[in-house]
Amino acid sequence: MGNFRRVPVGIVGASGYGGVQLVRLLMDHPEVELVYLGGDSSAGKPFAYIYPHLAHTVNLSVEAVDPELIAHRCEIVFLSVPNGLACQIAPKLLEKGCKVLDLSADYRFSNLATYTAWYGKERQDSAIAATAVYGLPEMFRDRIAEAELIGCPGCYPTASLLALSPLLKQGLIIPETAIIDAKSGTSGGGREAKINMLLAEADNSLAAYGVVRHRHTPEIEQICSELAGHEVTVQFTPHLIPMVRGILATVYATLRDPGLVRDDLITIYRAFYRNSPWVRICEPGIYPQTKWACGSNLCYIGIEVDPRTGRIIVMSAIDNLIKGQAGQAIQCMNIMMGWDETVGLPKLGFYP
Ligand SMILES: NC(=O)C1=CN([C@@H]2O[C@H](COP(=O)(O)OP(=O)(O)OC[C@H]3O[C@@H](n4cnc5c(N)ncnc54)[C@H](OP(=O)(O)O)[C@@H]3O)[C@@H](O)[C@H]2O)C=CC1
């Protein structure tokens, strides 16, 4: 046998929806060994007690969060905790030499004043935040490869930015005309009990929320501005839809060149994403469904052009818990470690 060694990894927030996806995916990842699970109210419980369906594969218990102990055991740490906590844990782990992937919003913003304005928390870690890289591999693969700290994107920003990026980077639309109409399943709200996520509240109903003030707006605008090379504002409206997993973002924007037709745009998107194994551009006239992406790390993109209005309509479907959260974090880990970015990630969804 050779001297093959699996890299020890840990998850803080293992009991949550992001945490349980990470556990499932990392247990099957050929390059890593899951050695630590951390949490707050679940600390002290066997993971199999929280998720009995994984009892036959996971024999770890959830432990209290002690950065000293985590850094002693792990080389890579995933933080899947509510906003405002990772910025208290990550600096200690980085100081001890860990690579850190934060699934919350704490390290997504290059300007911490924007974070404080939208998340209401003052920060003391600006030097460390300045080293963080936004974990959208399709846009920032080279930076991710060099990073020690990743601020993984939100689920809506992932779907929205994969739809918008080719248009902004290549100057194909008037940026300020971009409208993002997005729908999410209820797992986007996490496992913690909330009244609006009760079956009786969410089922058989559909409504917008966070209209003109959802905190993903500045995150989407930050990346759009970087891609366009100037300050961009977008209109973003999220909706809660009665299903468990999935996001569909439908993006509308006015084309600069009204002569462009659907097939031109499909060719442009295919070229843009030719080295991105997790983005699939649909055939002409095919529009993606969230069900296609369910359980996989894929983002499906469908494209249409309306010659009457001069608008492009881009439809982007992901699994919010995989490409929108845990899968994308693992994709980033693969890139940071120099592994193929597809390793250990599901290529096929569940259908129907
Ligand atoms: N759900 C989604 O679709 C997406 C979520 N995100 C982000 O990912 C992060 C995790 O989300 P999600 O999995 O949905 O959340 P959940 O509510 O399902 O889980 C939250 C986790 O955080 C842990 N936690 C809470 N407080 C503490 C604490 N003080 N110390 C240690 N652990 C703590 C909880 O542990 P315990 O049970 O032990 O208290 C639990 O495991 C969030 O920042 C979220 O915004 C990002 C993209 C998509």
Ligand SMILES: CC(=O)N[C@@H](CCC(=O)OP(=O)(O)O)C(=O)O
């Ligand atoms: C349906 C639902 O509630 N979705 C969540 C988004 C989840 C997410 O990506 O959150 P973070 O940016 O905080 O990581 C919301 O709208 O707040």
